[in-house]
Amino acid sequence: MAPAPRPFTQRWFWYSILTIIGWAGWAILLKIGSVEIPTKPSLFLQTFGMAPLAVVLVLAGSTGDARNKKGVTYSLLNGVITGIGILCLLAAYRSGGNTSVVSVTASLYPLVTFALAALLLGERLSRSQMLGLVLATIAIVLFSF
Amino acid sequence: MHFAPWLLFTILALLCFGVVGLLQKLSTDLISAESALVWLVVGFLLLQPFLYPGQSFRIYSARSIAFVFAAGSLNALGSWAILAAMKSGGKASVVVPFTAVYPMVVCVVAPLLLHEHITMMQGLGIACGLGAILLLAK
Numbered sequence: 001m002a003p004a005p006r007p008f009t010q011r012w013f014w015y016s017i018l019t020i021i022g023w024a025g026w027a028i029l030l031k032i033g034s035v036e037i038p039t040k041p042s043l044f045l046q047t048f049g050m051a052p053l054a055v056v057l058v059l060a061g062s063t064g065d066a067r068n069k070k071g072v073t074y075s076l077l078n079g080v081i082t083g084i085g086i087l088c089l090l091a092a093y094r095s096g097g098n099t100s101v102v103s104v105t106a107s108l109y110p111l112v113t114f115a116l117a118a119l120l121l122g123e124r125l126s127r128s129q130m131l132g133l134v135l136a137t138i139a140i141v142l143f144s145f
Numbered sequence: 146m147h148f149a150p151w152l153l154f155t156i157l158a159l160l161c162f163g164v165v166g167l168l169q170k171l172s173t174d175l176i177s178a179e180s181a182l183v184w185l186v187v188g189f190l191l192l193q194p195f196l197y198p199g200q201s202f203r204i205y206s207a208r209s210i211a212f213v214f215a216a217g218s219l220n221a222l223g224s225w226a227i228l229a230a231m232k233s234g235g236k237a238s239v240v241v242p243f244t245a246v247y248p249m250v251v252c253v254v255a256p257l258l259l260h261e262h263i264t265m266m267q268g269l270g271i272a273c274g275l276g277a278i279l280l281l282a283k
Contacts, residue, residue, distance in 0.1 A: 027208050027247070037205050048217065054182060054185075059227075060179075064180075078168040079191070098263060100261065106162060110242040111163065113166030136278075
């Protein structure tokens with residue numbers, strides 16, 4: 001049996017690193033900007049910040065396969081629900097939430113993804129992931145004191 | 146136990162982002178990461194009529210506007226990259242929790258840059274939260 005390839009030789013690994021860098025910068029800049037700008041105008045402006053990359057991708061012709069209705073619907077829902085999530089995040093920042101605490105709590109979202117994947121796709125949680133679930137619950141309880 | 150407003154809002158964000166994790170995988174199973182990102186931005190644009198403040202943005206400083214605009218650009222970059230990670234063979238069960246470690250960067254940078262203070266309880270909570278993220282990424 002061939003050994004599994006190392007993660008850092010895989011493209012998905014480096015794309016994931018780019019995601020971490022992008023989202024860490026996003027969380028910090030959003031917090032700084034949201035001190036002055038209220039929740040709704042902040043997301044309104046942020047969307048314009050997202051548009052240039054989308055325009056570049058369309059102009060580069062890399063969106064030719066967007067005819068799959070299901071795929072497009074999932075992506076549209078992805079945008080709407082992410083937008084609502086960011087609104088909640090901005091509201092948390094503006095109602096006195098500490099940047100580090102809010103970022104860590106909101107990043108426990110894989111719990112929800114795993115629960116949904118288990119329910120809808122029949123996936124199972126490993127023992128360490130179960131332990132992660134317990135720790136995440138403790139973290140949220142600690143933040144509530 | 147008392148849930149402060151910020152914590153309730155954060156839990157709502159967590160629920161939304163959890164659903165999004167599943168939608169990212171479902172969409173990139175069917176279309177390219179680039180198409181998924183474009184339609185994700187269209188999804189954001191659908192919210193714009195409800196968000197339009199009805200007043201000029203001149204009341205805000207150029208600095209704050211620039212920060213929020215740049216935040217949007219970095220969000221788009223991160224979103225495209227996670228979609229590309231899934232499209233290029235990354236499993237959702239690995240990529241979603243792995244990329245969720247980005248607050249580790251925030252926890253290092255935010256206190257230095259924003260001079261925020263963390264209580265002992267919050268520090269313990271952050272340690273548990275980061276431990277949870279690392280375990281989920283295993």
